[in-house]
Amino acid sequence: MKExxxxxxxxxxxxxxxxxAEIGLPCMTAVAVLGRGKQHGIAGEVNGELKDDxxxxxxxxxxxxxxxxxxxxVVSDEQADAVVRAIIEINQTGKIGDGKIVVSDVRDMLxxxxxxxxxxxxx
Amino acid sequence: MKMxxxxxxxxxxxxxxxxxxxxxxxxxxxxxxxxxxxQQGISFGEVHYDEIPxxxxxxxxxxxxxxxxxxxxxxxxxxxxxxxGKVFISDVESMYTVRTGVKES
Numbered sequence: 274m275k276e277x278x279x280x281x282x283x284x285x286x287x288x289x290x291x292x293x294a295e296i297g298l299p300c301m302t303a304v305a306v307l308g309r310g311k312q313h314g315i316a317g318e319v320n321g322e323l324k325d326d327x328x329x330x331x332x333x334x335x336x337x338x339x340x341x342x343x344x345x346x347v348v349s350d351e352q353a354d355a356v357v358r359a360i361i362e363i364n365q366t367g368k369i370g371d372g373k374i375v376v377s378d379v380r381d382m383l384x385x386x387x388x389x390x391x392x393x394x395x396x
Numbered sequence: 397m398k399m400x401x402x403x404x405x406x407x408x409x410x411x412x413x414x415x416x417x418x419x420x421x422x423x424x425x426x427x428x429x430x431x432x433x434x435q436q437g438i439s440f441g442e443v444h445y446d447e448i449p450x451x452x453x454x455x456x457x458x459x460x461x462x463x464x465x466x467x468x469x470x471x472x473x474x475x476x477x478x479x480x481g482k483v484f485i486s487d488v489e490s491m492y493t494v495r496t497g498v499k500e501s
Contacts, residue, residue, distance in 0.1 A: 278399075278454075280425055281494065306454075308425035313417070337413075343425060343454075357492055364494045371494035373423075375399060375456055377487055 274379040274395065275353040279344045280308060281364045281372040286342045292363045293346070296355060300395075302345040307338035312369055314338050339370060347379055349395055397488040397501060398462050402453045403431060404481040408473040409451045415468045421461070425454045435478050448479060456488055458501075 281289060286303055293299060314337045348356055357374055364371055384394035404412060409426060416424065430447040437446040457465060466483060474480055491500045 275489070279494075304427055306425050306427040308423075310423045313422055338426065341425065343427070361492060361494055361497045365497060367495060369495065373456070374492040374494060375488055376490045376492075377399060378489060 274347055274349055274382060274392065276377050276379045277344075277346045277348065277353060277356055277360075278375040278377075279346070279360050279364075279372065280306070280341050280374075281344065281360070282370065283340055283342050285364050286344070289344070289360060289363045292359050293356065296359055298346065298348060298352060298356060300346065304343045304345075306341050306343045308341045309338050310370070310373075341372065347382065347395060349392060397456055397491060398459055398485055399454065399456050399488045400462065400465065400483055400485050402455075402469050402473075402481065402483040403429065403450045404453065404469070404473045405475070405479065406449055406451045408475075409453060411472040412453065412469055415472050416465065419464065419468055421455065421457070421465055421468075423455065427452050427454070433478065433482075438479070450481060456491055 279289075283305070290299070290301065293301065344360075346356060353376060357376065360374055381391055382394040383390055402412075406428070413424065413426075416422070429450050429452045431450050432447050437444060438448055439445070453469075455465065462485060469483060492498065493500060
């Protein structure tokens with residue numbers, strides 16, 4: 274099993290959720306977080322549109338942290354690649370601030386309702 | 397690569413973030429969380445709080461930088477009292493930048 278942590282723009286959560294539901298993986302956890310990347314946080318992000326000079330204007334009107342959504346999705350090994358590709362496809366605007374996707378291994382899992390363990394708890 | 401999740405006192409996270417910036421570790425994600433440790437929350441006189449507000453910092457780092465970052469976190473977040481927090485370190489298989497779609501290591 275793989276845990277996929279995606280840190281994306283808040284406005285892209287809806288489209289991402291719809292796309293993942295299309296490929297049959299509707300389960301996710303979303304958290305509102307603050308973050309910054311190599312650019313030390315940037316201006317103009319709240320409206321979802323990035324000003325052309327946003328990165329160069331750091332220090333004048335920049336934000337220390339940018340609001341983001343963190344999605345946690347746990348899927349089986351075979352599905353991990355498809356999920357990563359779907360997230361990239363939906364979230365790629367080509368502008369700074371599109372986010373990161375982190376994939377790591379999950380050894381075990383428990384479904385609370387039934388007590389199922391491992392792969393059986395995902396499906 | 398390693399992912400570190402540091403659960404720290406909210407009042408120290410800005411100091412930690414500034415120190416990390418100075419050391420060249422700029423990318424991070426932070427979130428507000430509630431938690432408790434072995435002390436089962438905290439009591440002030442009659443009032444008992446089950447869960448204490450904390451800030452969680454999430455970073456993905458190359459393996460060789462982990463010790464340096466832990467050192468910075470510890471230097472800035474340490475008070476010596478219960479509640480200074482914990483840092484969890486786990487393996488990361490791969491990381492992608494969404495903008496470019498490139499897999500990083």
